[in-house]
Amino acid sequence: MASNSSSHALSRRQFLKVGALVAGTGVLAACAAPAAAPAAPAAGGAAAPAAAATSVVVWYQDWDGANKIMKAAKDARAKADPNVTIELTPIGFGDLLAKLLPSIASGTEGDVLMMYTDWVVGTDVTKVFLELTDIAGGAKSLGEAMWPAAFGVLDVPGEKVFYLPWLAGIRGAALTVNQEQLAEKKIDYLNFKTFEEVIEAGKTLTEKSGDKISRAGYSPRSSQYQLLWSLIWQMGGDFFDRETGKWSHSTEIGEQAAQLIYDVYWKDQTCDFDLFTAEYDAVSQKLVSIWGDGAWTASVQTDSAKVVSDNIVTPFLADAKEKVLYPQHIAGWGLSKRLADQKDKLTASLDFAQYIVSADSLIQAFDSYSGVCMTKAVYTDPRIEKVKYGPMSKRIAEGMWPVAKYPGDHVANQAPASTELERAMRKEITIKEALANMDTYLQDQENQARERIKGS
Numbered sequence: 001m002a003s004n005s006s007s008h009a010l011s012r013r014q015f016l017k018v019g020a021l022v023a024g025t026g027v028l029a030a031c032a033a034p035a036a037a038p039a040a041p042a043a044g045g046a047a048a049p050a051a052a053a054t055s056v057v058v059w060y061q062d063w064d065g066a067n068k069i070m071k072a073a074k075d076a077r078a079k080a081d082p083n084v085t086i087e088l089t090p091i092g093f094g095d096l097l098a099k100l101l102p103s104i105a106s107g108t109e110g111d112v113l114m115m116y117t118d119w120v121v122g123t124d125v126t127k128v129f130l131e132l133t134d135i136a137g138g139a140k141s142l143g144e145a146m147w148p149a150a151f152g153v154l155d156v157p158g159e160k161v162f163y164l165p166w167l168a169g170i171r172g173a174a175l176t177v178n179q180e181q182l183a184e185k186k187i188d189y190l191n192f193k194t195f196e197e198v199i200e201a202g203k204t205l206t207e208k209s210g211d212k213i214s215r216a217g218y219s220p221r222s223s224q225y226q227l228l229w230s231l232i233w234q235m236g237g238d239f240f241d242r243e244t245g246k247w248s249h250s251t252e253i254g255e256q257a258a259q260l261i262y263d264v265y266w267k268d269q270t271c272d273f274d275l276f277t278a279e280y281d282a283v284s285q286k287l288v289s290i291w292g293d294g295a296w297t298a299s300v301q302t303d304s305a306k307v308v309s310d311n312i313v314t315p316f317l318a319d320a321k322e323k324v325l326y327p328q329h330i331a332g333w334g335l336s337k338r339l340a341d342q343k344d345k346l347t348a349s350l351d352f353a354q355y356i357v358s359a360d361s362l363i364q365a366f367d368s369y370s371g372v373c374m375t376k377a378v379y380t381d382p383r384i385e386k387v388k389y390g391p392m393s394k395r396i397a398e399g400m401w402p403v404a405k406y407p408g409d410h411v412a413n414q415a416p417a418s419t420e421l422e423r424a425m426r427k428e429i430t431i432k433e434a435l436a437n438m439d440t441y442l443q444d445q446e447n448q449a450r451e452r453i454k455g456s
Contacts, residue, residue: 054344057110058111058114060088061096071088076360077352100119109338111339115163115332120154122452132335142161146357149402150330166330168372171294171327176298176309178288179309180308198315201217203270206218218291219282222279227314228254234316240409242408247409247446250435255432266427286307295372366387366388371393372401410446411442420433
C-alpha cells in the first residue's frame, strides 16, 4: 500500500504516526515467539543452516511495528542457527523508497529487502530481485502455501517468483464499519450480500443537520479509485490489457462504474466533500459509519481512537458478471541478486525471509494488526484464533484472496489518475473527461515503463 494516489500518501503518513502509539498498525505488526527451526511457507523451500559464520543485512521500513517484528524474527533465527548474524537496518519509508532501486543498481543494497510492489511495478523485476522460484520450493508449492493472486501483482515472466508476499491493508477490497453506529440502526453488516446493500445501509446511517451531512453513512472517498477497478471488472468490462499495455477506462462500462460511485455522493447522499478533509480523521471523530480505507484501519481505530470497528470483504454488485476485487498493492520481501554467487549467505538470507512470512512469525502480528497476510498456514493454525484480530483477519483473508485480481500494469504513480477521478466526483469535470484524462496519463506512464524495461 505504497503511495499511488493522493489518498494513499495520506494513509502512509497516518501509518507512521499511529505506529508509534499502537504496536503493529500500518502494514506491519508484532512478531510471534521464536520457533526452534525455520518455518518456510513452501515445503522443501529452505536449505540447511549455513555451517560457517554468516552475516545477513536486512533492510526494512523503520517504525514501531516493524521494529518489533524484526527483532523477534532476529532472536528466533539466532536460536535456530547461532552461526548466522542478522544485521537489521531500519530505514524510514521515504528514505527506503528513494534508496532501494538506486542501491540495487549500484550493488550496495542489503541482502534481504522489504518493499512495496508499487515501488517496482514500473521496472523489470528480473533485474531487481533474485529469482526465488526453485530455491523457495517451486511456483506450484508457493502457490499452494500462499494465495496465488499475491504473486500476480507484478508482471513477471511465466510462473517465476521474485518476492515473498507478506502483509497488506487491501484498500477498497475490504470495508470497515463503526460497530456501535451500525448496532444502533440494527444493521447486520456481516450478512451484507451485495454492494447495493452497503449503499442502502449508508443511507440509513447518514445523518443531516438541515441540508448538510453531519455523519456520512458510507464514504467511498479514500477508496474510490480502487473501487472503480473492481466495479468495472464486476460489470464485465476491463480497463487495462496486460498483453498490449493499453489503458481504456473510457468505455461505456467504465462510465457506468464511475457513475455508480458518483451517485453515492449526489443521488444516495451518504457522503459529501464538505464534512471532512481527511476520511481517516473523520472516522476517528465518529463522523463516518462505513469506509473503505483498508482492513488495517479496524485495529487502529479500535485501539487508538476507541472507535470499535470490524471488517468485511467488500460485497460484489448484485448482478456481478465476474466476482473479483482489486486489493491494491502489497508489502513483500526480495533477495539481492548478489546472493546468487554467495551460497552460504543465500541460504541464510532465504531462511530468514521465509521465516518472516511463516505462521510462527506472523500470527502474533494480528494481536494488534487487522490487515491480512497471504500465507495460508497462518489462518489454518489454531493460534490465530487466540490473538485479538486473528479471527477478523482470517475471515477477510479467506474471503478476499480467492477473488483478488491485479491488472498487471507498469504504472508506479497512480496519483494523477486518482486526482482526475476525484475531480469528476466533485463535479469539477465530467465523468467522460475524467476517464479520458486518466487514460491519457496512464498510457503515457505505461509506454515509458515498457520502453525502460525493453531497454534494460
